[in-house]
Amino acid sequence: MEKETVRIENFSDAVFAIAITLLVLDLHAPDITAVKNGAELLAFLKGEWTTYLAFTLSFFSIFIMWVNHHKIFKQIYSRNTAIMFANGLILFLVTTVSYPTALLARFFNGEAASIAVALYTGIFVLINISYNLLWYIASRNKKLLRPGITDSAIRKIRNNYLYGLPTYVIAFGISFRFPVIALAISMLLLVFWAISSGKIKLAQE
Amino acid sequence: MEKETVRIENFSDAVFAIAITLLVLDLHAPDITAVKNGAELLAFLKGEWTTYLAFTLSFFSIFIMWVNHHKIFKQIYSRNTAIMFANGLILFLVTTVSYPTALLARFFNGEAASIAVALYTGIFVLINISYNLLWYIASRNKKLLRPGITDSAIRKIRNNYLYGLPTYVIAFGISFRFPVIALAISMLLLVFWAISSGKIKLAQE
Amino acid sequence: MEKETVRIENFSDAVFAIAITLLVLDLHAPDITAVKNGAELLAFLKGEWTTYLAFTLSFFSIFIMWVNHHKIFKQIYSRNTAIMFANGLILFLVTTVSYPTALLARFFNGEAASIAVALYTGIFVLINISYNLLWYIASRNKKLLRPGITDSAIRKIRNNYLYGLPTYVIAFGISFRFPVIALAISMLLLVFWAISSGKIKLAQE
């Protein structure tokens, strides 16, 4: 049985690659007139630390989403309209990540921090849901999956994404009161996904 | 017989992927000085609803155009100069979608709404015509098509795009008087294409 | 003998696709405050005609450059450092096209028109030279080319690019006095390449 999803994967890879690279457009150089010497340039760059933080966090978040996207599609062999549009929803959300990233960069260090962090953690709640949706649609019908995939492998993948959901929701929920802690949780989740993505690989392939 | 159109498809896929991802560049974060706290940030974001509407509509429009582009090229096996340039016209129009999107985002909620919506629905009239042109050029000469394609399949594809044309023209026509209704029709057309793209798949492949 | 140049071609295709799509970023929507109603929006858009002209011209120029790039690489089977960097030079120049395009868009309709057109036609002189350079390097050593390519085919390709050079130089030369005519020549050259690219195809493949 041939894999039918190659074109979806290639298109998705391109969108991930563009979305991850466009993040850099929010690193702004200062106006020439605003900076007179090296010390002022360094002072300006130090003041931009929230931008670097948001950029780095979003870059590796999208990178790990891409790794996970591939892991899921490695198990999907056929496509239907529902899979096409669940994937379209993922790409839509991945594309928009740069927007809450820009908001986080500008407002993390100020009074609007809680709303900025809530929007930022909120997009990851939605992305987690869209990944769960994709796997739910794909695994509902075993004919769409890689021939020979075991029920235990299907469950493992499901649990991997499903167990992430409450953590994202918690990070979102506490953003309103403790934005710094919520962002720290997001970073820990990133490390968790980086490690867990390695583990699933060993188990499935 | 080998498929000669792989390189056109890959290049087109890349252009679709970039065009769809660049749309996000029109989601603007507010200036730091314009927003003092979380409530003001939320108020700013609420005021941006036309931007989100235009962004979402254009994202899924380009996504469905990409799905349809692939469906057509799945049936095209050889290329000639006319096909190259009909496809170039499609890519040109798809690339420009972000421009009427930006106009819609800025002017949908105001006195210039009718012109903004007319330009937005107008680009989809042109894109529909360019898809019809591509299929007309390709299907005029059966040697360019997938070996074994039936006349009824050729007609089905033709009708699928041809029947869309009057609907787009109607949406364009009423934009000048009823921009909200015209935009609602555009959204319904999006849903129609999403469903019909699934149906053609089942019938042809 | 296997083709070694696949990765160069894929990378080049991606750069062409991005460069052609980024052109749209120079279509600027007016500020919300600058336009009060539909008539003012239309008036603004009419005033932007030089932007649309430059955008359209550059889009199809890059599109035809991409077609020609593929035609040349279809005949190149091996690579060496010189080919890598001749190709790098082409990509460098193709990437920069958006810059003279932006200058043309802003200054074609004014006193700086002659310089703007000269810069615009000048970049195409350089691009033509870089294509000639690539083919010169590749065809100097027949071991780099497609096995079985005839000397007459090599000459045909060479002449196709070499004969373009004086025309581009003439367009560049008269830009300083007659910018409108120089731009018209550039458009005619575009049509010539579109047709000739079709012809070479029939002759070589």
Add this chain to the structure above:
Amino acid sequence: MEKETVRIENFSDAVFAIAITLLVLDLHAPDITAVKNGAELLAFLKGEWTTYLAFTLSFFSIFIMWVNHHKIFKQIYSRNTAIMFANGLILFLVTTVSYPTALLARFFNGEAASIAVALYTGIFVLINISYNLLWYIASRNKKLLRPGITDSAIRKIRNNYLYGLPTYVIAFGISFRFPVIALAISMLLLVFWAISSGKIKLAQE
């Protein structure tokens, strides 16, 4: 044994292609009102020489990084989590190159030159380290490499990147006192890599 790294390479290629093409976004056309005639346009463009210098240097730097990325991945056949993230680090740094490029373009010709050049040469120190890290991780475990690769080939590649490190560190170190010389060294390194990348090819493949 099949190569498992194709998808990493394709994704990386896309990021390299986008990063190299986005550099052009920092070539800014002057405002229409700032330039009245051709002489003023030329004067403006002459004043932009630092922008062109930074753009050209960064374009060919990323181009050579891409060539080297491919050379390394030609020898890597399997992947593990460590390789995935060492590669992610490379892509992260390559993506950010446009930021110090913009700083160099704006501040090379002024009092902040030493800091701008130090940041610019500094990013290349980090990129060199990330390439060394990737090869260290990959070559530590010969099962990840191309079957049949010799120890001497492994060492040659290692030395090629390791010997670059002190030179980048020196360029970085003297940036603070002699920014012009540091930038000149960066350019010489570029030429060195262009030539050495050709040499490795001959030796390994």
